Amino acid sequence: MTLGTRFLRTVTAFGALALAAIVLAPLVGSTSISLRRVFDFSIPFGDNADAQIFFVARLPRTLAGAWVGACLAAAGVVFQGLLRNPLATPFTLGVSAGAALGAMLAITFDWALTAFGISAVPAASFAGSVAAVAIVYALAQARHRGLSTNVLLLAGVTLNAFLSAMILFVQYFADFADTYRTLRWLMGDLDVSSYEPLLASLPLGVLAFGAFAWLARPLNLLSLGPDSAESRGLNVAVAQRAAFFSASLATGAAVSVGGPIGFVGIVIPHLVRLLVGPDHRLVLPAAALFGGAFLVGCDLLARTLLAPVELPVGIITALIGGPFFLWLLIRNR
Amino acid sequence: MVADKKPLIALTLMLMLCGAAAQSPNHQITKSPNRIISVIPAATEILFAIGAGPQVVGVGSFDTFPPEVSKLPKVGALLDPDVERILSLKPDLVLIYASQTDLKQQLQRAGIASYEYTHAGLADVTSTIRALGDVTGHDGHARDVAASLERGLAEIRTRVKNRSKPRTLLVFGHERAALRGIYASGGIGFLDDMLAIAGGINVFADVKQQAVQASTEQIIARRPEAILEIRASNSALPPADQAAETHVWDALGSLPAVRRHRVMFLVDDRLVIPGPRVAEGTRLMAQALHPEAFR
Amino acid sequence: MLRAADAWFSYDERTPVVRGVSLDVPADGFVGILGPNGSGKTTLLRLLAGTRQPQRGSVTLDGTLLTLLSRAVLARRMAVVPQETHLAFDYTALEVAMMGRYPHLGPFEIEGPGDVSIVEEMLDATGTLNLKNRLFATLSGGEKQRVVIAAALAQVDRRDVRLKAEESTVPGILLLDEPTASLDLGYQLEVAALLRRLHDERGVAIVVSTHDLNLAASLCSTLVLMREGVVLASGGIEDVLTRDNVRRLYGVDADVMNHPSGHRIIVPVRRLSTGEGA
Numbered sequence: 075m076t077l078g079t080r081f082l083r084t085v086t087a088f089g090a091l092a093l094a095a096i097v098l099a100p101l102v103g104s105t106s107i108s109l110r111r112v113f114d115f116s117i118p119f120g121d122n123a124d125a126q127i128f129f130v131a132r133l134p135r136t137l138a139g140a141w142v143g144a145c146l147a148a149a150g151v152v153f154q155g156l157l158r159n160p161l162a163t164p165f166t167l168g169v170s171a172g173a174a175l176g177a178m179l180a181i182t183f184d185w186a187l188t189a190f191g192i193s194a195v196p197a198a199s200f201a202g203s204v205a206a207v208a209i210v211y212a213l214a215q216a217r218h219r220g221l222s223t224n225v226l227l228l229a230g231v232t233l234n235a236f237l238s239a240m241i242l243f244v245q246y247f248a249d250f251a252d253t254y255r256t257l258r259w260l261m262g263d264l265d266v267s268s269y270e271p272l273l274a275s276l277p278l279g280v281l282a283f284g285a286f287a288w289l290a291r292p293l294n295l296l297s298l299g300p301d302s303a304e305s306r307g308l309n310v311a312v313a314q315r316a317a318f319f320s321a322s323l324a325t326g327a328a329v330s331v332g333g334p335i336g337f338v339g340i341v342i343p344h345l346v347r348l349l350v351g352p353d354h355r356l357v358l359p360a361a362a363l364f365g366g367a368f369l370v371g372c373d374l375l376a377r378t379l380l381a382p383v384e385l386p387v388g389i390i391t392a393l394i395g396g397p398f399f400l401w402l403l404i405r406n407r
Numbered sequence: 408m409v410a411d412k413k414p415l416i417a418l419t420l421m422l423m424l425c426g427a428a429a430q431s432p433n434h435q436i437t438k439s440p441n442r443i444i445s446v447i448p449a450a451t452e453i454l455f456a457i458g459a460g461p462q463v464v465g466v467g468s469f470d471t472f473p474p475e476v477s478k479l480p481k482v483g484a485l486l487d488p489d490v491e492r493i494l495s496l497k498p499d500l501v502l503i504y505a506s507q508t509d510l511k512q513q514l515q516r517a518g519i520a521s522y523e524y525t526h527a528g529l530a531d532v533t534s535t536i537r538a539l540g541d542v543t544g545h546d547g548h549a550r551d552v553a554a555s556l557e558r559g560l561a562e563i564r565t566r567v568k569n570r571s572k573p574r575t576l577l578v579f580g581h582e583r584a585a586l587r588g589i590y591a592s593g594g595i596g597f598l599d600d601m602l603a604i605a606g607g608i609n610v611f612a613d614v615k616q617q618a619v620q621a622s623t624e625q626i627i628a629r630r631p632e633a634i635l636e637i638r639a640s641n642s643a644l645p646p647a648d649q650a651a652e653t654h655v656w657d658a659l660g661s662l663p664a665v666r667r668h669r670v671m672f673l674v675d676d677r678l679v680i681p682g683p684r685v686a687e688g689t690r691l692m693a694q695a696l697h698p699e700a701f702r
Numbered sequence: 703m704l705r706a707a708d709a710w711f712s713y714d715e716r717t718p719v720v721r722g723v724s725l726d727v728p729a730d731g732f733v734g735i736l737g738p739n740g741s742g743k744t745t746l747l748r749l750l751a752g753t754r755q756p757q758r759g760s761v762t763l764d765g766t767l768l769t770l771l772s773r774a775v776l777a778r779r780m781a782v783v784p785q786e787t788h789l790a791f792d793y794t795a796l797e798v799a800m801m802g803r804y805p806h807l808g809p810f811e812i813e814g815p816g817d818v819s820i821v822e823e824m825l826d827a828t829g830t831l832n833l834k835n836r837l838f839a840t841l842s843g844g845e846k847q848r849v850v851i852a853a854a855l856a857q858v859d860r861r862d863v864r865l866k867a868e869e870s871t872v873p874g875i876l877l878l879d880e881p882t883a884s885l886d887l888g889y890q891l892e893v894a895a896l897l898r899r900l901h902d903e904r905g906v907a908i909v910v911s912t913h914d915l916n917l918a919a920s921l922c923s924t925l926v927l928m929r930e931g932v933v934l935a936s937g938g939i940e941d942v943l944t945r946d947n948v949r950r951l952y953g954v955d956a957d958v959m960n961h962p963s964g965h966r967i968i969v970p971v972r973r974l975s976t977g978e979g980a
Contacts, residue, residue, distance in 0.1 A: 076815070076818070077812045077813060078812055081812070103624050104622065104624055104625060104628070105624060105625070105628035119660065119661075120660035120661055120666065121661060122661060123627055123628070123630065123661045125661075126627050126659060126660070126661040127624050127627045127628060130623060130627065130658060130659060131622065131623035131624035131627055132624060135623075154790070154791075155790070155791075158790035159790065160790065160791065181582070181583065258588055258620060259582075259588060263587065263588065265587060265622050265623055266587060267585075267586040267587060267623040267658065267659075268585070268586070268658055270585075271585075287810065288809055288810070291804065291807075294793075294797075294801060295801055295804055296790075297789050297790040297791050297793070298787060298789065298798075298801065299784070299787070299788065301748070301753060301782070301784060302782065302784055302787065304753040304773075305751050305753050305777065305780070305781065305782035305877075306777055306781075306801060306802065306804045306805060306857060307773045307774045307776065307777030307778070307804055307805030307857075308773070308804065309773055347791065347792070351792075351793075351794070351797070352791035352792050352793050352797070353793070353797060355812070377622060377624070381625075382611075382613070382614060382619075382622075382625050383614060383616070383619055383620065384620060384622050
């Protein structure tokens with residue numbers, strides 16, 4: 075089977091999965107709604123509670139889940155390729171925490187700036203993730219042979235602890251009353267109730283995915299190691315920089331919408347590699363689509379399991395991803 | 408400076424989120440203590456209301472009422488009690504939150520009596536008033552305060568008795584300028600009790616928690632006819648911002664409350680401190696829900 | 703064809719690891735770079751491959767400075783085979799070999815049937831076609847090395863419709879860094895025989911760095927002896943592999959003799975104490 079055929083099959087299969095998740099998830103929720111009423115456009119929208127539940131509560135939320143999941147899973151793939159370590163993820167590297175700190179600063183201090191059509195929260199979120207990745211990346215550069223799992227995990231733990239402390243510090247000075255909401259936000263929340271956060275993060279995310287499309291083949295070469303990749307004709311410095319920025323962009327976009335939701339960036343890339351092999355030209359699109367479907371599913375659980383109250387979606391992904399991560403650690407020795 | 412900006416509502420909420428601990432027996436209390444410290448805004452108000460004010464030598468960081476407390480030393484609060492400061496004031500009774508077990512042990516070791524306080528329903532406010540009266544030797548005065556509080560509440564109840572009771576969403580916080588991270592009162596706790604007396608039906612009455620993270624879907628599905636947004640007075644929300652925050656609800660146009668313009672902001676400490684002024688807070692709620700009844 | 707002229711290089715701008723090396727790889731060359739560990743062999747290979755640039759002196763390919771050639775053009779002429787290849791992910795042997803086609807493809811292009819047939823031919827030439835669907839990580843050291851050599855051959859293959867006419871006639875160059883150092887004796891011989899055959903049958907020029915005197919003697923037509931970044935001697939086997947040069951290169955007293963096979967063989971006898979050698 076040629077790569078072209080495999081690509082089409084992969085995208086079709088995972089695309090169908092993502093589409094099914096996006097179409098089915100809004101049909102289910104903590105309340106029951108009548109689909110006929112939802113699409114009965116003779117009722118004014120303002121009077122149609124079923125339509126409001128569907129279009130204001132569930133649909134933006136489902137789309138947010140798909141978008142955030144796609145960004146986090148793809149960013150995970152790119153970080154793993156860039157650092158040549160299958161245990162690297164936006165969450166374990168502390169990149170999500172960096173993005174969260176940026177977003178938190180923007181939210182708390184009410185930065186209403188909009189520059190070049192990019193709103194303040196995603197921009198600050200991106201800046202935070204770049205800063206965090208820069209630290210990890212500098213570490214990787216200082217150690218020529220790439221990052222060992224030990225160093226990577228330690229750096230991530232340290233960065234996570236440090237950045238979480240910074241987040242609480244910011245909260246402490248800003249508005250103590252928001253602390254409980256900050257905590258909730260840090261566990262992930264996709265109940266966006268409007269399309270605004272999605273649209274605001276779209277430019278950054280689209281830019282990131284454009285870079286991912288180009289990066290797919292360079293990432294394959296990078297897994298040979300930088301010297302071998304260079305001798306195959308790849309401009310390694312450019313590819314590494316592009317990977318570094320685009321993965322940060324995607325993480326920033328995701329975190330600005332849903333908070334630092336963990337483990338999507340590790341569970342999905344691994345499952346996808348098991349299914350389609352390691353070629354990034356298949357892994358990247360498959361992970362993005364599967365990641366979207368996965369997070370939509372997790373959020374569905376989060377909002378229905380304990381209805382009428384809901385669980386933070388980060389708890390669901392952690393319940394699935396935590397044991398999975400440990401299993402990977404054991405398997406990789 | 409920093410402490411001034413931190414609204415005490417946070418403490419209330421933290422406690423709600425932690426869940427109320429069971430009331431444990433308060434022992435070791437000597438006859439009429441004369442150096443009392445309270446780290447709890449509601450308890451501090453009670454002490455002053457029942458005439459024990461002159462015995463108070465230290466208060467919590469968030470305590471602002473009555474005005475006299477501003478002259479007293481601040482000794483921290485729920486999360487950051489300053490034990491050294493507390494001990495240096497040589498108290499013979501310290502009023503603490505039941506969840507402050509570390510502080511309790513330290514006081515015990517120092518041989519200082521403590522009184523454990525828990526946020527719960529409105530009924531517990533009057534019983535706390537009476538209990539503190541007994542402890543501080545102002546039992547008569549305390550009984551009067553409790554009785555007047557109960558009378559105040561009863562009066563509100565009669566005023567709204569025959570009115571139709573709107574289904575009400577009682578919100579005490581959400582993300583700025585967005586309908587995200589909405590926290591509302593569930594079916595237990597003093598806020599729920601206050602709402603019931605003020606003539607509203609809590610849309611989250613079936614959720615037996617003090618605080619509920621309310622999803623957009625649940626809010627739409629529960630169709631509140633009135634939305635009360637309550638905040639502590641120092642949560643720095645200028646009137647212009649209040650208007651903006653009211654308008655974020657326009658996104659949910661199907662809510663009867665939004666269509667009937669019944670989204671109201673109430674910014675007042677009396678709403679969030681379950682102390683002797685809680686009847687006044689309840690009255691504010693009742694006036695917002697049933698303005699005709701108070702003409 | 704590939705030429706270094708008085709090339710100097712240091713990683714830290716202070717201590718040069720390659721000091722004024724001149725070297726010429728002819729189109730049909732089989733050049734061995736010989737020296738002890740840390741003599742600058744690997745760095746010299748990097749300079750020749752163009753993945754590092756000399757701070758002084760020059761490296762040219764057909765008279766053009768490598769720095770003036772694009773990465774893709776360079777990669778289509780020269781391929782590097784590192785001592786060992788560790789992959790971050792579980793690619794198959796075929797996928798690894800296919801990565802050799804990278805410089806022949808546009809940014810979003812995928813390998814076509816032509817690329818697949820070239821890669822399969824090279825796997826066949828290195829005797830690894832039957833391993834193509836195996837995971838690279840599960841192969842033996844020798845098998846891995848042969849797959850990486852197949853990738854290198856596919857990389858410098860000239861029969862590509864996408865190549866310009868003048869590009870398609872010049873021979874490719876393989877640069878191998880200690881290709882046998884981490885292999886067992888059997889695999890060492892296997893890889894050595896493969897290189898010999900590729901050179902003779904396919905007309906690729908080969909530059910191989912090694913510290914193994916006998917391997918170099920049996921394989922190469924030209925040798926460059928390096929010690930501490932400097933060329934001690936270079937030329938044909940007979941002229942270069944002398945008892946005196948071995949002593950200067952390794953500080954070892956050795957018997958140098960001619961084997962009935964026609965190869966020169968070196969038998970180390972004893973290590974000289976410091977000061978005694980050079």
